[in-house]
Amino acid sequence: MTDFAKTKSMFHLPDGVIYLDGNSLGPLPKSACDHVSNMMRNEWGAQLITGWNKAGWLELSTDLGDRIARLIGAKPGHVILGDTLSLKVYQALAAALDLNPGRKVVLSDNGNFPSDLYIAQGLLTSLGQGHELRVVDPAAVAANITDDVAVLMLTEVGYRSGRLHDMNALTKLAHSRGVVTLWDLAHSTGAIPVDLAGCDADFAVGCSYKYLNGGPGAPAFIYVAPRHIDHVRPALSGWLGHEAPFDFDLEYRPGAGIERMRIGTPPIIALRALEKAMDIWDLVDMNDLRARAIELSGQFIAGVEKHCPALTLVSPRDGQKRGSQVAFAFENGFAAMQAVIDRGVIGDFRAPDIMRFGITPLYIDEADITAAVAIICDVIRNSLWDNAKYKKRGLVT
């Protein structure tokens, strides 16, 4: 059984703050700071260029990929870290389209994170081959998996409502119609158990700064199914994805397996920070985490609904059908969220009217939920917000 009191003790959590925004940016693992300092002084500072060999910097991208793999149902060797999530979407979508050259439709939904859609728009325009990005309602995805679709590109857990797609069913349906699948796990990784291999997913991508707690701008990851990895063509063919980068050949030849999804020089300081977050994840069983998240989310929803009828639940009520976040619609949501934050409960806001709260059992417990509900409901019931003060909106996901 995972010891969540222990995992909570491993994070730096500021006094007076209840942090319900780990779905945007996870908190600092206590040991990350010294670990990064050590890397800077004793690797970069002392070893200089030889750190690439002596400190194993190049292997960090795959070592950490293997540790994330366990959380998302992948085998070691099929996940690699690097770059940003948007770039990993680009890599994966380009590779997925290559596998289905006769088809011209990318199917997604309007609950997808906008960057995924933007990246698809940019790629399809660049290709100039008449591809269409078909964006439907999340509930209409299954019905739109038709024989003209090349790639089904979905974010498993909707970033606003937390609505959960059925990855297994949709992947099977897609495959039955010759459609390649690309799953964005931004709000899944470290939030819910994922079984990429079991679902037979083709491509997946995710980030490490949300539930994984890797720090602001921590690198993204990509998964490629083993049946594809040795014959996909990397569209972003950078030198570290080359079969033999240090031969400095003039012609690109893709590297073996997941190595070909490398592009440029990996961000070593950030990868070292992420290592300490993954040390905590190594203590966690994802089924334990899921059970606890549903329990805590249930407590949160019940508390808010009891005391703040003005807030309307927009997340699925059934815990099995949502990720690890809870969203309420409220007309004055932006200003109200600022007031809640000023009282020490940090959630975030998503246009047009959504107050979003991440429920992260790694460092949130029943007492936190009780205290957060009391503050949120005090703010809402007593109208302790100031609409006039907050004209401009801007918080990073």
Add this chain to the structure above:
Amino acid sequence: MTDFAKTKSMFHLPDGVIYLDGNSLGPLPKSACDHVSNMMRNEWGAQLITGWNKAGWLELSTDLGDRIARLIGAKPGHVILGDTLSLKVYQALAAALDLNPGRKVVLSDNGNFPSDLYIAQGLLTSLGQGHELRVVDPAAVAANITDDVAVLMLTEVGYRSGRLHDMNALTKLAHSRGVVTLWDLAHSTGAIPVDLAGCDADFAVGCSYKYLNGGPGAPAFIYVAPRHIDHVRPALSGWLGHEAPFDFDLEYRPGAGIERMRIGTPPIIALRALEKAMDIWDLVDMNDLRARAIELSGQFIAGVEKHCPALTLVSPRDGQKRGSQVAFAFENGFAAMQAVIDRGVIGDFRAPDIMRFGITPLYIDEADITAAVAIICDVIRNSLWDNAKYKKRGLVT
């Protein structure tokens, strides 16, 4: 006059090491470690998600871009940090090709860093429009700037020999034939004065982990000429390059100016490390640095040639025609370089036979050059290397 004794004192330089590989990975600025620790504890740790607003994380990419701009002859607002150099090449090349849709040739040279060529190969294949990557000898570039060339893509300073292209002359020649220019400044930025605006260059890219001393995997940068920036189409259209990322619209609309070259979430820890490197650069006049680099390089070449006739200079002898590195060819160069490194003089090796030394006045002085020459020449003259021990080659640029 720049005080190079002072700049040298601002770096952590290990005892017994003379570091002639700042052209691969610059050393640690002494203040970077505490600055990063402070960011981790007091921004990420204490402010959590609110750090994006309170600590100004999003502005770091442009604030640092403005500071780099001074070193490369660009105005504030025309340079932005992010991602890796290979990705910035991709962004710039895609945008450059868009400006010349009627032409199908990308011209480069075989002294270019291979990743630039790989990225071009990948992009041109993806476009599927019959583009050709034409790779000529560096000396033949000018003669090959013909009316069918869409983009001239060059690295100003060759990564092996340090040979310097004439950016001003080649850009003017290119423009006279309707060719768009893309300059890779990997071995120029912080090495030699660059005048992008004065040369009227169209696009430029560079990295911050070499001469700039930003740390392993520090982010890259891109420059777009002001006459292009408001109408180039970003091929890598990530959400932070959107005109209004926090509106979460479903359609991509490029942001204003250089902001559209953002892709995903910036690597905040790495950007904070780079800030401290840029504090040192703020003390440096690039003309002072250039004069001193030529002086020190001359001393280095004269010493090596006098005492080690077995080494053949492959860098241009005229200091004005090379960057800030010096390369010698030597048959047993790989093993010899290892032996030199074991004696505390860190340079690096580039296939097939090049011993490469970066001359970086920020932290290298005459005494260092004298000591380095003595060690290198002792190793070479007394054959103090072991070919049998070094079968496998692999050092990161």
